[in-house]
Amino acid sequence: MFHDFDYVKPGSVDEVLTLLAELGERCRLLAGGTVLLVDLRDGHLSPEVLLDIGDLPALQFIRADGGMVRIGPATTLTEVAESPLLPKEVSFLAKAAASVGGPQIRNRATIGGNLAYASPGADMAPPLLALGATLRLTSKRGEREVPADEFFAGPRRTVCGSDEIVTEISFPYRASGRGAFIKLGLRNAMAISLASVGVWIERDPSNGVVEEVRIALGALAPTPIRAKAAEELLRGQRASARLIEQAAEVAREYVRPRPSSIRSSGEYRKIVTGVLIRRALEKCLDTGDLIA
Amino acid sequence: MISVSVELDVNGRHVTVEVKPSERLIDVLRNHLGLTGTKEGCGKGDCGACTVLLDGIAVNSCLLLAVQADGRKITTVEGLGTPDELHPLQEAFLRHGAVQCGYCTPGMLLSAKALLDRNPMPTPEQVAIAISGNLCRCTGYRQIIDAVMDAAHVIAANDKRQ
16 A cells, blocks of 8 residues: 555654654554554655654643643643643644544544644634643754744644654643633534634733734635734733624734635635634633623 | 555454555455455545544544554454344444445444443444444435444343343
């Protein structure tokens, strides 16, 4: 079925880094394999060696303490979707994981793989951008921290070097925060996003003023992006239905789909983005206590 | 390319196979071990016809290399029941007309088994999610969901009796 390659299962992260430094572009990392094996089948790739990192305990974890959540890149989407260790404030991240593919895919696919494959519609990206997440990239040369919204360089391209791997995804969270993730696909499962939004809002509990807000868009541009001008409208303000509507309008301007999109037209995506943003903001802001 | 030795527990039986690193689990199951119950519908993880259980969890065997299954437990549809003693899920599928062409059936049964092993009394919605990675071109899914709900009750009744 596939062309021939060697398969190596390193016993430690250090071993992975040594092999990556040695082999560079000649090898590929294998975690869940749910896209890698499809690319192999389609003949898009012909690596000499596959490095299986899917079972390394050092890369599989979910930890929450001191207001920080840390997730290992080889944690499966099922684990992210179902882990009781993920604080309830960030349940929209679990919802995003649960929206990918179907059970069989989620049982193998990993959060790190979803990000590293860098599809413009990667479903784990909008919630992580909204959370202001950071990716730790590690190599024999050392470590560096990259904000999630600087990780993506273009469709299917990241800033990760050929000798680097993601070793941790982390983000802060506050009890005063609320998140929302909405994905629009052509069906309820096994669907690649037409449009997805991730929103995170922290409000001053005493007066409801928006202290922090991040709005992220997926599948709507060459990479997952933040709609920063829309965020500016809301920051420091008390939410109102009108303000939400304005923010949604501004967010729509960030939509830059491919001219020839196979799943839906750019025009439709622009319109629907406004709707998704409005719904996500309403969800985070509890429309019940909005001023008119 | 050199072959490697892979040890598998397939349906309770320990087997050793010589495989190339690039061989898929689905091909080893069907061609090396003659277990043709597992079907290839798309080879891309889109249809679920190749679903098997890997240490009890549902996975697409077309997206696993055989070497990745080394030392693991695999359950195929052949491990569910025997022709003389069908699994309650298989009996329920027959009762409810949930099998037409039969091509999706092995994958459906295993996705259902994975569900019931973790959630013995699911809601219809939970069943629908559990089989959302399995396409059926024939039935419209209604009979399949009914069969899984029915099997859940049969299994619970059996467990009570014991």
